[in-house]
Amino acid sequence: MSHYDAPFEIHVHGDVPLRNGVNYAQLQEALKPLWTYAGAKSLADGAESAYEEEPGIKFDAQERLLTMCWTVAGDLDFRQQLDDMCMALNDLAEEGAAIEVTFYDAEFDEEEADPEEESRDDFLMLFVGPTPAAIMQVQRDLLVQDVVNLMERHFDASELDGVVAEIDKLFSERFDKLVSSLELGKPPRGSGGPGGHGGGRRPRHLH
Known part of the structure; x- marks a missing residue:
């Protein structure tokens, strides 16, 4: 163009x-x-x-x-x-x-x-x-960095462990839901999908 x-x-x-x-x-x-x-x-x-x-x-x-x-x-x-x-x-x-x-x-x-x-x-x-897990990891790291940088204006870094733990919990829940959704798309164990390939295809990218 x-x-x-x-x-x-x-x-x-x-x-x-x-x-x-x-x-x-x-x-x-x-x-x-x-x-x-x-x-x-x-x-x-x-x-x-x-x-x-x-x-x-x-x-x-x-x-x-x-x-x-x-x-x-x-x-x-x-x-x-x-x-x-x-x-x-x-x-x-x-x-x-x-x-x-x-x-x-x-x-x-x-x-x-x-x-x-x-x-x-x-x-x-x-x-x-x-993998989706690798993408979520970098998303998590960036979010933690942003939140900590913002909150360190008001709190010591040592006081923010609970905040980071909650962020980790949110990403763990999101990943579990993603895995669950992929599992639902898979054929039963021992059977093959189309073309003889078992298992659902993983998402190519998330953003």
Whole structure:
């Protein structure tokens, strides 16, 4: 698509630890929704950000780490590209990881706008991981970090153990419900599902 006069500047930011053995070709395919949206013909061609000061999309093979600090001009249809990317990265991720996406209103000028006028800026937090449990773990860790940072203004860290325990309880209950829902979708033990494969398919991604 053409991004001339696109209504948003979209920034994608996050680090994703990758499984041992993941190669550049696999990563290029997983990130294809991003670089094709930017009008590139390959990951190498599309890895550069719209802003020179941003490192763009980097793959550290030695550290097995995907790093993204990348901006592209676009519209709300970019959300579908993000969904496709997350589904693909789930198969390559070593552990759960968060990806921040910010839509900046390219047409909004804060200095010239009327006081009551608001920008169309939007923010998404996406999660990828090899399993639902891995995704929930990183969601839990981020929530604990946010809550503790907020409450430490008023309480000592040692006083917040009960709060953290309650957060853990909520995530445990959510995970139990997820497992239960997956169990309901499974055929009885000893029988095969369609095509001879037993068991329900796990969700590709949660966010």
